[in-house]
Amino acid sequence: xxxxxxxxxxxxxxxxxxxxxxxxxxxxxxxxxxxxxxxxxxxxxxxxxxxxxxxxxxxxxxxxxxxxxxxxxxxxxxxxxxxxxxxxxxxxxxxxxxxxxxxxxxxxxxxxxxxxxxxxxxxxxxxxxxxxxxxxxxxxxxxxxxxxxxxxxxxxxxxxxxxxxxxxxxxxxxxxxxxxxxxxxxxxxxxxxxxxxxxxxxxxxxxxxxxxxxxxxxxxxxxxxxxxxxxxxxxxxxxxxxxxxxxxxxxxxxxxxxxxxxxxxxxxxxxxxxxxxx
Ligand SMILES: N[C@@H](CCC[C@H](N)C(=O)O)C(=O)O
Numbered sequence: 001x002x003x004x005x006x007x008x009x010x011x012x013x014x015x016x017x018x019x020x021x022x023x024x025x026x027x028x029x030x031x032x033x034x035x036x037x038x039x040x041x042x043x044x045x046x047x048x049x050x051x052x053x054x055x056x057x058x059x060x061x062x063x064x065x066x067x068x069x070x071x072x073x074x075x076x077x078x079x080x081x082x083x084x085x086x087x088x089x090x091x092x093x094x095x096x097x098x099x100x101x102x103x104x105x106x107x108x109x110x111x112x113x114x115x116x117x118x119x120x121x122x123x124x125x126x127x128x129x130x131x132x133x134x135x136x137x138x139x140x141x142x143x144x145x146x147x148x149x150x151x152x153x154x155x156x157x158x159x160x161x162x163x164x165x166x167x168x169x170x171x172x173x174x175x176x177x178x179x180x181x182x183x184x185x186x187x188x189x190x191x192x193x194x195x196x197x198x199x200x201x202x203x204x205x206x207x208x209x210x211x212x213x214x215x216x217x218x219x220x221x222x223x224x225x226x227x228x229x230x231x232x233x234x235x236x237x238x239x240x241x242x243x244x245x246x247x248x249x250x251x252x253x254x255x256x257x258x259x260x261x262x263x264x265x266x267x268x269x270x271x272x273x274x275x276x277x278x
Contacts, residue, residue, distance in 0.1 A: 001276040003033070004081060005040060008073030008268050010220025010249040014040050015081045017048045018059075027065040033276055034063035040276060043216045046074050048082060054094035054101050056082050062215030070099035070161030072223015076117035076268035079104035083114055084270075099161035118265040121224070124231050124256075125159040132192050133157055142235060148183045155184075156232035160262065162214070163194040164228035168238070172200045172210045181212025197225045201238045208246045221247040227262045230254040 004015045014033050018026070030045040032038075044062050051057035058078045060071040075095060082088045083106055091106040103120040129137030141157040156166040165184060169175055175198045184196045193214045200208040209229045211222035226245035233239040234256060241256040252266040 001029075001278060002273070003040065003276055004273045005042065005271045006046075006077035006081065006269060007271060008076045008221060008223060008266060009247050009252065011073035011222060012042045012220075012271075013044050013046045013071075013074050013077050014042045015046045015048070015077060017085075017087070019048060019050055022049075026059070026061055027067065030061040030063060031065040040274065043213070043219050044068075044071065044074065046071070046078050046081075048078070048087065051096040054096040055088050055090070056093065057096040058102075060097075062213070063217075064215045066215040067098070068162050068215065070097045070102065070224060072119065072121065072161070072225070072227060072264055073221055073266070073268075074223070075102055075104055075119055076223070076266060077270075079106060079117050079119075080114040080268040080270065083108075084112075097161070102161075114268060116265060116267050118263060119223075121161065121227055121262040121264050123260045124228065124262065126157075127159075130159040131157050131163045131194070132190070133163075133194075134189050134191060142232075146184070146187055146189050148180065148187065153184075156236065157194065158228055158231060160224045160228040160231070162224050163190065163192065164197060164225055164232075165190070165194045166197045166199055166229055166232040168233075168236070169198050169200055172198050172208045175210060177210055177212050177218050181218060185212060185214050195222060195225055195228075197222065197229045197232075199229045199233060201233060202246070204238075204240050205243050206246060207233055207239060207243055220249055221252070223252065223264055223266070226252045227254050227256075227264055231256050231262070 047059040107116040
């Protein structure tokens with residue numbers, strides 16, 4: 001099994017061209033290959049497939065074997081991979097995902113390599129039935145609260161392709177993400193779980209984010225989570241609609257346009273290629 005190891009600001013993926021190889025159990029393969037000690041090691045598997053409704057199709061499978069609808073850092077890596085291998089020839093194209101059609105636009109350097117990708121991430125949803133969250137499915141979930149170990153936390157929840165919950169904190173470095181992250185991810189309020197973002201506001205155009213991901217645990221960056229965090233911060237009057245999200249290995253630029261569309265711009269890198277021996 002040939003693969004490429006890629007990352008978007010430290011959120012790392014194993015990318016596999018699975019066209020013509022659809023009969024493999026990729027959920028099981030994800031668990032094995034993503035294992036940090038007895039596999040290649042990654043936060044998830046990105047699969048390249050043909051599409052009937054877009055230029056190409058992407059599947060994202062978390063390191064625990066669960067499939068997600070979308071992945072922001074993943075789609076930048078995916079876009080770089082399919083362009084640099086000539087699978088897609090245009091620098092702006094459509095990708096089929098479980099969260100709908102997503103449109104990456106590539107910034108290609110003088111050597112024909114993709115340095116940066118700007119992605120039209122679509123629009124957020126605030127409905128509980130979309131997030132998915134308990135309570136009246138038609139009502140908005142935007143700001144609510146949950147109780148964890150007897151403590152009440154004010155949260156903001158929304159769907160940005162995948163479900164996200166945001167908590168505003170004074171200092172992201174001081175958050176016990178390994179204790180609180182999984183408890184919120186699996187809280188009964190979220191029957192299909194949630195990604196959890198701890199957000200520190202620096203100023204109206206800059207925030208710091210640490211994410212505990214559904215199905216992957218603490219990651220160095222989360223693209224959909226960065227978008228969701230800027231939206232939540234704006235809705236709470238803390239930032240503008242355009243803000244930089246500072247992560248451990250760099251920055252993502254997020255813009256929530258007036259027409260509700262969200263754009264995310266950031267890097268994608270290929271680290272090595274290899275052959276996985278099954
Ligand atoms: N790392 C991602 C999100 C991947 C999916 C997530 N773990 C989920 O299950 O919802 C990103 O960059 O957006």
